Amino acid sequence: xxxxxxxxxxxxxxxxxxxxxxxxxxxxxxxxxxxxxxxxxxxxxxxxxxxxxxxxxxxxxxxxxxxxxxxxxxxxxxxxxxxxxxxxxxxxxxxxxxxxxxxxxxxxxxxxxxxxxxxxxxxxxxxxxxxxxxxxxxxxxxxxxxxxxxxxxxxxxxxxxxxxxxxxxxxxxxxxxxxxxxxxxxxxxxxxxxx
Amino acid sequence: xxxxxxxxxxxxxxxxxxxxxxxxxxxxxxxxxxxxxxxxxxxxxxxxxxxxxxxxxxxxxxxxxxxxxxxxxxxxxxxxxxxxxxxxxxxxxxxxxxxxxxxxxxxxxxxxxxxxxxxxxxxxxxxxxxxxxxxxxxxxxxxxxxxxxxxxxxxxxxxxxxxxxxxxxxxxxxxxxxxxxxxxxxxxxxxxxxx
Amino acid sequence: xxxxxxxxxxxxxxxxxxxxxxxxxxxxxxxxxxxxxxxxxxxxxxxxxxxxxxxxxxxxxxxxxxxxxxxxxxxxxxxxxxxxxxxxxxxxxxxxxxxxxxxxxxxxxxxxxxxxxxxxxxxxxxxxxxxxxxxxxxxxxxxxxxxxxxxxxxxxxxxxxxxxxxxxxxxxxxxxxxxxxxxxxxxxxxxxxxx
Amino acid sequence: xxxxxxxxxxxxxxxxxxxxxxxxxxxxxxxxxxxxxxxxxxxxxxxxxxxxxxxxxxxxxxxxxxxxxxxxxxxxxxxxxxxxxxxxxxxxxxxxxxxxxxxxxxxxxxxxxxxxxxxxxxxxxxxxxxxxxxxxxxxxxxxxxxxxxxxxxxxxxxxxxxxxxxxxxxxxxxxxxxxxxxxxxxxxxxxxxxx
DNA sequence: GATGAATGAGCTTTCATTCAT
DNA sequence: AATGAATGAAAGCTCATTCAT
Numbered sequence: 063x064x065x066x067x068x069x070x071x072x073x074x075x076x077x078x079x080x081x082x083x084x085x086x087x088x089x090x091x092x093x094x095x096x097x098x099x100x101x102x103x104x105x106x107x108x109x110x111x112x113x114x115x116x117x118x119x120x121x122x123x124x125x126x127x128x129x130x131x132x133x134x135x136x137x138x139x140x141x142x143x144x145x146x147x148x149x150x151x152x153x154x155x156x157x158x159x160x161x162x163x164x165x166x167x168x169x170x171x172x173x174x175x176x177x178x179x180x181x182x183x184x185x186x187x188x189x190x191x192x193x194x195x196x197x198x199x200x201x202x203x204x205x206x207x208x209x210x211x212x213x214x215x216x217x218x219x220x221x222x223x224x225x226x227x228x229x230x231x232x233x234x235x236x237x238x239x240x241x242x243x244x245x246x247x248x249x250x251x252x253x254x255x256x257x
Numbered sequence: 258x259x260x261x262x263x264x265x266x267x268x269x270x271x272x273x274x275x276x277x278x279x280x281x282x283x284x285x286x287x288x289x290x291x292x293x294x295x296x297x298x299x300x301x302x303x304x305x306x307x308x309x310x311x312x313x314x315x316x317x318x319x320x321x322x323x324x325x326x327x328x329x330x331x332x333x334x335x336x337x338x339x340x341x342x343x344x345x346x347x348x349x350x351x352x353x354x355x356x357x358x359x360x361x362x363x364x365x366x367x368x369x370x371x372x373x374x375x376x377x378x379x380x381x382x383x384x385x386x387x388x389x390x391x392x393x394x395x396x397x398x399x400x401x402x403x404x405x406x407x408x409x410x411x412x413x414x415x416x417x418x419x420x421x422x423x424x425x426x427x428x429x430x431x432x433x434x435x436x437x438x439x440x441x442x443x444x445x446x447x448x449x450x451x452x
Numbered sequence: 453x454x455x456x457x458x459x460x461x462x463x464x465x466x467x468x469x470x471x472x473x474x475x476x477x478x479x480x481x482x483x484x485x486x487x488x489x490x491x492x493x494x495x496x497x498x499x500x501x502x503x504x505x506x507x508x509x510x511x512x513x514x515x516x517x518x519x520x521x522x523x524x525x526x527x528x529x530x531x532x533x534x535x536x537x538x539x540x541x542x543x544x545x546x547x548x549x550x551x552x553x554x555x556x557x558x559x560x561x562x563x564x565x566x567x568x569x570x571x572x573x574x575x576x577x578x579x580x581x582x583x584x585x586x587x588x589x590x591x592x593x594x595x596x597x598x599x600x601x602x603x604x605x606x607x608x609x610x611x612x613x614x615x616x617x618x619x620x621x622x623x624x625x626x627x628x629x630x631x632x633x634x635x636x637x638x639x640x641x642x643x644x645x646x647x
Numbered sequence: 648x649x650x651x652x653x654x655x656x657x658x659x660x661x662x663x664x665x666x667x668x669x670x671x672x673x674x675x676x677x678x679x680x681x682x683x684x685x686x687x688x689x690x691x692x693x694x695x696x697x698x699x700x701x702x703x704x705x706x707x708x709x710x711x712x713x714x715x716x717x718x719x720x721x722x723x724x725x726x727x728x729x730x731x732x733x734x735x736x737x738x739x740x741x742x743x744x745x746x747x748x749x750x751x752x753x754x755x756x757x758x759x760x761x762x763x764x765x766x767x768x769x770x771x772x773x774x775x776x777x778x779x780x781x782x783x784x785x786x787x788x789x790x791x792x793x794x795x796x797x798x799x800x801x802x803x804x805x806x807x808x809x810x811x812x813x814x815x816x817x818x819x820x821x822x823x824x825x826x827x828x829x830x831x832x833x834x835x836x837x838x839x840x841x842x
Numbered sequence: 843g844a845t846g847a848a849t850g851a852g853c854t855t856t857c858a859t860t861c862a863t
Numbered sequence: 864a865a866t867g868a869a870t871g872a873a874a875g876c877t878c879a880t881t882c883a884t
Binding site for chain 6: 091
Binding site for chain 3: 753758770796799822832
């Protein structure tokens with residue numbers, strides 16, 4: 063069972079996540095976050111000892127969320143090609159319906175090194191997510207669908223690609239909706255990674 | 258002919274670029290930049306009217322630099338496959354020898370929307386760079402090497418991939434040097450984009 | 453008979469005394485004190501209505517403790533010279549074995565006027581201690597051992613001296629242990645005060 | 648010649664010294680100090696990088712001031728007994744006419760260890776003052792007036808005594824003015840220290 | 843008696859920008 | 864063109880105290 067305090071921590075993370083991804087880490091103040099929750103500034107600090115710690119907890123939270131989504135796909139009994147498409151779909155769906163998550167990942171986590179340096183070195187805080195991508199890749203290789211190449215070569219292509227598209231969407235330069243690129247992207251990714 | 262003032266502006270941009278990419282936009286102060294140039298704070302404002310304007314000039318500067326590098330490749334009389342490889346090479350070489358440029362692109366420009374919102378909407382400030390990628394792509398299509406797909410589907414893959422790899426390198430999770438991934442990546446990109 | 457509540461108040465004072473003398477009044481928080489006693493913050497306020505009141509009760513507590521030690525000496529049937537030495541001994545022994553007491557006296561009580569202004573004016577809160585020094589002095593005069601001078605001239609010398617030595621010890625500038633100064637100090641004090 | 652900046656630093660120290668000694672270190676805020684000088688808060692930090700550093704500079708300043716006063720006495724061609732009296736006189740005169748100095752010494756410097764821990768270990772920041780006391784003592788010994796005892800035994804007596812009297816005055820328990828104790832104290836100190 | 847979440851004023855410190863020289 | 868002292872708003876964070884449970 064989840065404690066009342068744990069529940070409130072999650073509420074705070076949700077609100078902070080939205081504000082951070084909307085306005086950026088340094089343009090979101092603790093009073094902003096507290097205000098959005100009708101909570102006093104001081105009380106915020108009963109839940110998260112610092113703004114940095116809050117930011118780190120949020121990325122872990124996102125990693126767990128996205129990781130669980132990927133796990134569901136990994137557990138399906140479908141071809142690697144279909145899995146590839148489903149991963150793209152879920153990524154874009156998240157980008158459309160919970161844009162703050164992907165945005166936080168791309169614009170806060172990847173770019174605010176100072177904050178994540180201590181405690182999120184390497185991929186510690188996005189471990190759950192990366193692990194599932196790894197599973198997707200290794201199973202694809204094992205069953206003969208994907209070429210056996212360096213994992214990071216494959217990871218960079220797949221995730222760099224998806225991130226890049228969401229960035230373009232965010233910059234409002236994509237003429238079509240993200241959904242409309244799913245066919246192209248699935249084709250390109252699978253073409254690149256398959257044997 | 259380039260004026261003395263223009264020359265000093267460039268010096269300032271160089272120094273600011275290094276500091277911004279090293280410590281982030283919000284952790285670099287105007288006194289920091291002035292200090293690194295042994296220049297007074299007040300005088301800095303004779304060259305750039307605000308920190309935001311400085312940041313925007315820098316991204317244009319980078320875009321022009323990288324665009325010119327790509328143009329050189331586009332003007333070579335080689336196959337699209339060779340061009341693809343050369344683009345990757347030049348991108349990684351820049352990432353290794355002038356890391357501040359790629360870092361600024363990925364960590365400052367892409368992530369600090371607040372700053373670039375006014376004056377760099379869409380791709381205005383990275384126009385020169387994007388244009389050359391577009392030329393690479395369209396010529397590749399015209400000569401029958403590349404599949405005729407939506408430009409952004411291709412752009413996202415190529416540039417998202419390269420950015421993703423540099424990010425991974427920056428996070429110190431790549432077991433090998435960037436150079437050692439050139440073969441893999443060239444292969445993957447060309448496989449994805451070719452007919 | 454001492455009530456259960458009175459007993460707990462004393463426990464709190466002991467803990468607070470240690471923390472105050474170790475970290476200072478303003479660097480010791482009520483949560484610090486409560487935490488050191490595994491007690492809730494709210495409950496602390498059932499025993500002491502404010503931090504200031506707690507601080508004042510502590511100095512009274514110390515005064516009573518030290519006063520009782522001096523009374524024991526005053527009641528002995530020994531010469532004033534021997535009493536003088538015994539007072540120094542007991543003072544230094546306290547400084548060594550219960551350093552928090554002397555430290556509190558010197559560093560909290562004497563220096564944090566704001567806090568003790570209301571309720572501890574003059575020597576109200578250290579009354580028991582000062583009274584015993586007064587008795588020592590007056591009896592010494594009555595029996596012809598000590599010169600009959602202004603009490604405060606004598607008090608300042610004796611207690612200023614002892615406090616000064618403990619300060620020096622605290623600053624780690626004394627080359628020897630406090631004990632090793634007892635001979636010197638006894639000699640100096642008695643020489644100064646005797647007829 | 649003294650720079651304009653140095654002059655302003657001294658003005659700030661003067662003002663801060665008064666406020667600190669009057670209200671205590673933790674009850675004096677930077678806005679208090681800035682306000683007393685009709686100066687902006689931000690500008691204060693152009694002169695002293697932190698409140699702690701300001702506090703440390705002040706104690707050095709006081710030490711130099713008092714040290715110079717003692718040096719003048721040390722350089723006089725008078726007996727040790729007369730020097731003893733003159734030191735007490737100058738100390739009490741300072742306590743009466745520049746009470747903030749002695750108060751700062753006794754109530755801020757000696758009691759706020761946290762602040763002076765780094766950078767003022769031992770007697771580093773009161774070096775000039777202590778040195779002159781040492782010279783007084785050693786010359787007194789050399790010329791046969793004072794007993795050759797441990798320096799700190801003598802220092803603790805002399806300075807502890809003077810500090811103690813000022814404390815008592817501050818607590819308003821002395822029935823007479825400080826001046827009226829000079830005879831007594833001179834007699835006591837010299838009696839204790841002389842051969 | 844006991845808990846600890848909640849309050850909110852207040853603190854130190856930072857920094858883009860201005861402006862008198 | 865050049866200096867750097869000055870401004871002042873705003874940030875992150877702390878903490879004595881209260882109060883519903």
